[in-house]
Amino acid sequence: xxxxVILLNFWPSMFGMRTMIALKEKKVKYExxxxxxxxxxxxxxxxxxxxxxKIPVLIHNGKPVCESVIQVQYIDEIWSDKNPLLPKDPxxxxxxxxxADFIDKKLYVCGRKTxxxxxxxxxxxxxxxxxxxxxxxxxxxxxxxxxxxxFGFLDIVxxxxxxxxxxxxKFGNFSIEPESSILMDWGKRCMERESVATSLPxxxxxxxxxxxxxxxxxxx
Amino acid sequence: MVDEVILLDYWPSMFGVRTRIAxxxxxxxxxxxxxxxxxxxxxxxxxxxxxxKIPVLIHNGKPVCESLIQVEYxxxxxxxxNPILPSDPxxxxxxxxxGNFIDKMLPGLGKLMWGVKGEEQEAGKEFVEMLKxxxxxxxxxTYFGGETFGYVDIALIGFxxxxxxxxKYGNFSIEAECPKIxxxxxxxxxxxxVAKSLPDSEKVTELVPELKKKKRVG
Numbered sequence: 001x002x003x004x005v006i007l008l009n010f011w012p013s014m015f016g017m018r019t020m021i022a023l024k025e026k027k028v029k030y031e032x033x034x035x036x037x038x039x040x041x042x043x044x045x046x047x048x049x050x051x052x053x054k055i056p057v058l059i060h061n062g063k064p065v066c067e068s069v070i071q072v073q074y075i076d077e078i079w080s081d082k083n084p085l086l087p088k089d090p091x092x093x094x095x096x097x098x099x100a101d102f103i104d105k106k107l108y109v110c111g112r113k114t115x116x117x118x119x120x121x122x123x124x125x126x127x128x129x130x131x132x133x134x135x136x137x138x139x140x141x142x143x144x145x146x147x148x149x150x151f152g153f154l155d156i157v158x159x160x161x162x163x164x165x166x167x168x169x170k171f172g173n174f175s176i177e178p179e180s181s182i183l184m185d186w187g188k189r190c191m192e193r194e195s196v197a198t199s200l201p202x203x204x205x206x207x208x209x210x211x212x213x214x215x216x217x218x219x220x
Numbered sequence: 221m222v223d224e225v226i227l228l229d230y231w232p233s234m235f236g237v238r239t240r241i242a243x244x245x246x247x248x249x250x251x252x253x254x255x256x257x258x259x260x261x262x263x264x265x266x267x268x269x270x271x272x273k274i275p276v277l278i279h280n281g282k283p284v285c286e287s288l289i290q291v292e293y294x295x296x297x298x299x300x301x302n303p304i305l306p307s308d309p310x311x312x313x314x315x316x317x318x319g320n321f322i323d324k325m326l327p328g329l330g331k332l333m334w335g336v337k338g339e340e341q342e343a344g345k346e347f348v349e350m351l352k353x354x355x356x357x358x359x360x361x362t363y364f365g366g367e368t369f370g371y372v373d374i375a376l377i378g379f380x381x382x383x384x385x386x387x388k389y390g391n392f393s394i395e396a397e398c399p400k401i402x403x404x405x406x407x408x409x410x411x412x413x414v415a416k417s418l419p420d421s422e423k424v425t426e427l428v429p430e431l432k433k434k435k436r437v438g
Contacts, residue, residue: 060310065310070313070316071313073316074313091279094289098285
């Protein structure tokens with residue numbers, strides 16, 4: 001039976017970017033469907049992710065897989081013949097999953113505060129943001145990628161945020177360099193990969209999107 | 221080389237319970253070291269420098285943090301006995317989805333137990349709604365995985381030790397709202413691994429006032 005793979009996505013989502021990159025790394029043919037999350041979620045989205053009604057949703061032969069990290073693991077397990085994404089060793093795998101969880105718990109929430117908050121809360125968020133980047137940079141060390149010599153799972157989990165970094169700095173009015181220069185080099189290295197370059201939006205567009213969100217939520 | 225397995229944990233933790241159950245299911249000998257969370261040990265701070273939280277699983281000197289990650293690690297490292305995750309990738313993705321969903325219940329429970337007065341009603345309602353979704357997912361099966369006790373059962377059963385406390389402080393009855401969940405929990409408790417690992421409900425409920433005081437001060 002021919003594989004049918006559909007990805008319900010929304011272009012600015014750093015989570016959707018993960019799934020797109022994973023599919024591209026595995027050279028999986030898939031249909032990309034853009035969701036209008038602001039105005040009108042599709043019936044298919046609501047049917048395939050009734051619990052959260054969020055993107056990305058990966059639909060494989062009619063069956064949905066939700067949550068981006070789970071989707072990347074699933075893609076790696078189903079299309080296991082090329083470009084392994086997760087480490088083979090259980091301990092290395094546990095470390096990769098730990099850092100993915102760290103990124104989801106800390107980076108997303110903190111990043112959001114750089115454009116959605118003001119005053120004391122914003123100042124705290126900026127400090128925390130730089131600390132988080134330093135921690136990730138320390139984990140990267142002097143390896144070309146988080147997994148070592150090959151681009152893999154943890155690089156995929158983090159790289160979507162790279163397209164949001166310029167906007168975070170602009171709206172938060174701060175700079176993440178020079179403390180994060182190693183991480184920025186890593187970002188540029190990842191962008192040389194076709195799967196990444198064709199999945200991340202232009203950071204300028206992210207800036208425009210944030211302005212839209214601020215208006216929508218009444219954030220000054 | 222003989223495996224050295226240590227678990228840094230705190231007896232009432234619904235997350236620590238997961239790791240304890242997984243180790244028991246696999247019949248792994250481990251050293252349980254009780255942690256004083258008000259006075260964190262050097263070992264805990266060394267082994268989980270990022271979050272400084274329990275549970276921490278230390279296998280031959282190397283730490284694994286985060287309970288669901290520990291459960292998967294245990295399943296992969298000792299694959300032969302009592303498999304925890306399904307072997308089919310799609311079923312595995314579903315199991316991970318529900319494990320992740322269960323973890324999302326925690327902030328609401330935090331509001332229910334330690335939050336601002338007046339927040340408990342709303343938090344209680346949210347918790348019951350999420351439990352009902354889990355109940356619907358369980359359906360008429362014996363366990364979340366079907367006939368076999370597995371990952372999602374392990375992810376959720378630790379909360380059962382706290383049900384009495386949630387009901388008391390949230391002023392609702394879980395049995396009335398989600399009878400199938402209670403029936404499922406009673407089935408799980410019959411398993412040795414669960415009976416050995418779950419904290420005593422009464423002791424947990426007795427502990428709550430003390431924890432409330434600490435959280436107010438801390």
